[in-house]
Amino acid sequence: MIGKYRGNRQAVSALVRETEIHRDLYVDRELFELEMEHLFANTWVYVGHDSQVPKIGDYYATTIGTQPVVMVRDGESSVQVLYNRCPHKGTRLTGEACGNTGRFFRCPYHAWTFRLDGSLAGIPLKAGYDGTGFTDGHAARGMTPVRHVHNYRGFVFGKLSDVGPGFEEFFGESLSSIDNMVDRSPEGKLEVAGGPLRYMHACNWKMLVDNLTDTCHPMIAHQSSAGTTVDVWKSAPPGTKKPMAVEIYAPFASSYEFFQGMGIRVWDNGHGHTGVAHSIHSDYSAVPGYFERMVAAYGEERAKAILGETRHNTVYFPNFTVKGPIQLVRLFKPIAADKTLVESWAFRLVGAPDMLLERTVMYNRLVNAPTSVVGHDDLEVYERAQSGLSANGNEWVNVQRLYAPDEAERHNVTTDGTSEWQMRNQFRTWVKFMTMSP
Ligand SMILES: [Fe+2]
Structure with a gap:
């Protein structure tokens, strides 16, 4: 079913009047989806505090809007925020939890491994990809980093899109x-x-x-x-x-x-x-x-x-x-x-x-x-x-x-x-x- 609001900015704007707000902001499923695609992508959303991941390899799995992400300590003074998804079959690399992953994330499905900055480190039976154009594809790029990350005095925020x-x-x-x-x-x-x-x-x-x-x-x-x-x-x-x-x-x-x-x-x-x-x-x-x-x-x-x-x-x-x-x-x-x-x-x-x-x-x-x-x-x-x-x-x-x-x-x-x-x-x-x- 095509909804009322997707692709219709005028209809979205009309929901907020100077002194009253339409109830759809609270109850409409399509608007909720659009919030995840726009509001929670175009703004800086809090991810976590860097003291949650004090040691290299420490990670914390959470969400930005409804997007699964993982915050990981990859250096003494550096924290990454990556989408929590294996580029192979889409499996989440970690559950919604925290822990220490050592020097690599290892996918529980096929044991593809990724460095703490998300880059691909290893694949079992790698020769099977020789000559397939693998290096030009999405999978070779590893886990996708969140586009914009900022650590403000320990508080880590992410912004998913380039808009805003x-x-x-x-x-x-x-x-x-x-x-x-x-x-x-x-x-x-x-x-x-x-x-x-x-x-x-x-x-x-x-x-x-x-x-x-x-x-x-x-x-x-x-x-x-x-x-x-x-x-x-x-x-x-x-x-x-x-x-x-x-x-x-x-x-x-x-x-x-x-x-x-x-x-x-x-x-x-x-x-x-x-x-x-x-x-x-x-x-x-x-x-x-x-x-x-x-x-x-x-x-x-x-x-x-x-x-x-x-x-x-x-x-x-x-x-x-x-x-x-x-x-x-x-x-x-x-x-x-x-x-x-x-x-x-x-x-x-x-x-x-x-x-x-x-x-x-x-x-x-x-x-x-x-x-x-x-x-x-x-x-x-x-x-x-x-x-x-x-x-x-x-x-x-x-x-x-x-x-x-x-x-x-x-x-x-x-x-x-x-x-x-x-x-x-x-x-x-x-x-x-x-x-x-x-
Ligand atoms: Fe209250």
Whole structure:
């Protein structure tokens, strides 16, 4: 069946209006396929952190959009990203896992081998290809590298197509959120702390991205979790030391005024962040010895500036988000129009006291884990939205809050913390990269 949207840029553009979005962005299978072909090919998509592959031969198999790729350490300071496909019969060289492959990838089907840069190293019974023109074909070129790869302070991104801007131009000032997370290490270095928490969501990936700057929902959707925490804490005997879990949960129950005042910064190409003035991460207890190590590393003024940034969620459009003050990142892996795998990765600040990692890991468990009591509040509303969108009579999703008619022409602005400007920014960017010409 020929769909409505393939080859019809006008129809795709018409789905995003100034203040409303057509439901097909969340439910239509053809649009999902087109997102994989255009949006997830023309933008820089997060692959992984280079500390996941510390030793030569270490690899990590993942996806860019729905494309299977493998990140591999092929030199002391060099990481490759290759399509995870044997050029012989198409077999994946590795499962979706990590490990060390030694000096070569070896296909489990016919034992063709490849160097860590993907080039073909050996084939059993090679003489059988003599005189066949083999060296001129695709197979002789080995595993195909992803067209564009950039390692920014340990964070590895890939861009599948030649369409779209270069790395620096695409991210611009938004890289300051990655900078801040790395700078929080007295040694300027992050290390991934174990594997991710994986949480399957029966909803479209964009619902999670929309939610990152949706500050009108925490006090409602998280009433049952954060609100209950606050109530229980109120009845604690006087003098009780505030548990770390209460420090983490309670800010989710903050007032509209709190979120209004925090502000949202909006950057070009769909990037932005909540928590400009303050955030839910602002009032955590000091960790003994940490500030002193930061001052020793950076000087007092710079240390205060680094720790004074308490950005909440930074959106790296399309599907990556960073939480610097708590050293967590999340990746929303699109699986289908109504299926998304959420990965939440914790990081250790090299040279910082262990208690920071303890807080990071606790936050990840309490908020992002499949067993959390915050994350499933969100999942419940996403799944209700995913099924509610099939209701007829209104095909549009509203993103009108604090809309200003001239906002598409304005750049790098800070808005009211309850504005949906950043969501509109994401959808304008969605159209831009979905309809971009080579
Ligand atoms: Fe939420």
